[in-house]
Amino acid sequence: MKIKNICCIGAGYVGGPTMAVIAQKCPEINVTVVDINEKRIEAWNDEDVENIPIYEPGLSDVVSEARGRNLFFSTDVDAAIDQADMIFISVNTPTKTYGIGKGMAADLKYIELCARQIARVAKDDKIVVEKSTLPVRTAQALKNILDNTGNGVNYQILSNPEFLAEGTAVDDLMDPDRVLIGGDIDTEEGNEAVQALVDIYAHWIPEDKILTTNVWSSELSKLTANAFLAQRVSSINAMSELCEKTGADVSEVSKAVGMDSRIGSKFLKSSVGFGGSCFQKDILNLVYIAKSFGLNEVADYWHQVILMNDHQKKRFAANIVKTLFNTVSGKKIAFLGWAFKKDTNDTRESSAIYVADYLLNEQAEIVVYDPKVKKEQIYADLDYLNSRSEEENRQRVTVVNQPYEACQDAHAVAVLTEWDEFEGYDWQKIYDNMLKPAFLFDGRKLLDRKKKEEIGFEFYAIGS
Numbered sequence: 001m002k003i004k005n006i007c008c009i010g011a012g013y014v015g016g017p018t019m020a021v022i023a024q025k026c027p028e029i030n031v032t033v034v035d036i037n038e039k040r041i042e043a044w045n046d047e048d049v050e051n052i053p054i055y056e057p058g059l060s061d062v063v064s065e066a067r068g069r070n071l072f073f074s075t076d077v078d079a080a081i082d083q084a085d086m087i088f089i090s091v092n093t094p095t096k097t098y099g100i101g102k103g104m105a106a107d108l109k110y111i112e113l114c115a116r117q118i119a120r121v122a123k124d125d126k127i128v129v130e131k132s133t134l135p136v137r138t139a140q141a142l143k144n145i146l147d148n149t150g151n152g153v154n155y156q157i158l159s160n161p162e163f164l165a166e167g168t169a170v171d172d173l174m175d176p177d178r179v180l181i182g183g184d185i186d187t188e189e190g191n192e193a194v195q196a197l198v199d200i201y202a203h204w205i206p207e208d209k210i211l212t213t214n215v216w217s218s219e220l221s222k223l224t225a226n227a228f229l230a231q232r233v234s235s236i237n238a239m240s241e242l243c244e245k246t247g248a249d250v251s252e253v254s255k256a257v258g259m260d261s262r263i264g265s266k267f268l269k270s271s272v273g274f275g276g277s278c279f280q281k282d283i284l285n286l287v288y289i290a291k292s293f294g295l296n297e298v299a300d301y302w303h304q305v306i307l308m309n310d311h312q313k314k315r316f317a318a319n320i321v322k323t324l325f326n327t328v329s330g331k332k333i334a335f336l337g338w339a340f341k342k343d344t345n346d347t348r349e350s351s352a353i354y355v356a357d358y359l360l361n362e363q364a365e366i367v368v369y370d371p372k373v374k375k376e377q378i379y380a381d382l383d384y385l386n387s388r389s390e391e392e393n394r395q396r397v398t399v400v401n402q403p404y405e406a407c408q409d410a411h412a413v414a415v416l417t418e419w420d421e422f423e424g425y426d427w428q429k430i431y432d433n434m435l436k437p438a439f440l441f442d443g444r445k446l447l448d449r450k451k452k453e454e455i456g457f458e459f460y461a462i463g464s
């Protein structure tokens, strides 16, 4: 089966970059990415490709090559579904904020809406691909909706979870460690559908990196991968606290431990806590699933990864208060970085938000500089917590476009994101313009302690 038309529902951090790369690598396939968010689609179609809604190194080049040729962005969801042979569902699957499973389970309402829309519109057979991260056995629910509310056409459901990380999305898509495709491999039709998707990826990915499994293994592997990755960060962060008490240095410990080939060196960087839209939501989802099967020990085991992460954010903020003579009331604290990691403008679940909230509760004044995050986003993140009025957030938090302005007259500077440019600043100038003693808190182990102490900073870094 040769796929000619692809539709992707959801033009977000996954749908946009993933489909741009598929379109670039498969010029004979038409790829239409649709979304109900008109502003987002408008931005994807902006004449100036630098204005696309997602900042990812290398993405604008890929989009400019394919857009208008075989890559299209549209709000006409029905038309794209109608024309497609293969439909990717790449909508958001946030943690539920209401009802049963509130605060734990994945909210599948957007997925269900997609399924119902596909069922209503489709007039010929379709392959439906789960790209979103979903609880294990969601494919069954999708199939149920499609078969029972559809127009009698046949559906094959595939699971094709995405493993890209933000900030390196294009590289990850071009050269992934593996591509995972789950399908109904016990039937001929299921195998054909799997092969159709394998053929797409095989345009640029060696076949030995394309792994096919049954649907449930594929769905569960995605949650497992994120849980393992987050667990490594929580594990090293747990050791960072012990390092601070004992004179060990967490960077040296990570290096020593990571050189063991059974452990490996990646994902052992201690930080102010992991953020991002997925780790927390996916682990909570895993915990919820385990609990729903009565597997309480399994649930508690994974839940600890989140508890450790919450502790890490909180203790970083608490340490700022303690170090500044037990009060930050009325004191100016400069934040360098707001994004959840470098090279992205995404702030979802960023540790900076929670550190700021903690310090605002202690009556601090905060000034933020981030190279890519917009002012409105920072206020929206704080407002979302509902900790204080929107007006107060705007009074107490200032967002500036210049790092030196952020640090001017500050009592303390805190590094919340590991943007490369931060280490290259003129730190003597920053020091000279701060109040003394000038405190510097490095939540990312980014800055050179010796140099900063030579300048005169009172320097604190996670894990040493």
Ligand SMILES: NC(=O)C1=CN([C@@H]2O[C@H](COP(=O)(O)OP(=O)(O)OC[C@H]3O[C@@H](n4cnc5c(N)ncnc54)[C@H](O)[C@@H]3O)[C@@H](O)[C@H]2O)C=CC1
Pocket (backbone or CB within 6 Å): 009, 010, 011, 012, 013, 014, 015, 034, 035, 036, 037, 040, 077, 090, 091, 092, 093, 110, 113, 114, 131, 132, 133, 134, 162, 163, 164, 165, 166, 277, 278
């Ligand atoms: N952000 C990431 O780095 C990764 C995310 N994932 C998973 O991919 C999925 C999507 O994540 P993101 O792209 O980050 O989310 P996102 O929030 O950036 O994008 C989702 C888009 O879907 C649209 N949408 C929702 N319902 C719709 C509907 N019924 N019709 C049309 N459009 C609709 C929204 O308007 C939004 O623009 C999630 O399940 C996430 O867990 C997986 C790997 C990486």
Ligand SMILES: O=C(O)[C@H]1O[C@H](OP(=O)(O)OP(=O)(O)OC[C@H]2O[C@@H](n3ccc(=O)[nH]c3=O)[C@H](O)[C@@H]2O)[C@H](O)[C@@H](O)[C@@H]1O
Pocket (backbone or CB within 6 Å): 133, 162, 163, 164, 165, 166, 167, 226, 229, 233, 266, 267, 268, 269, 270, 271, 272, 273, 274, 275, 276, 277, 278, 279, 340, 341, 342
């Ligand atoms: O499902 C998802 O959404 C994605 O989640 C993560 O990707 P992402 O959240 O974009 O970024 P990561 O590089 O994993 O970083 C997550 C957080 O952990 C932190 N981190 C990461 C690595 C590390 O060693 N230490 C550390 O504190 C980062 O600063 C960041 O806040 C996974 O790495 C992807 O494989 C997955 O596809």
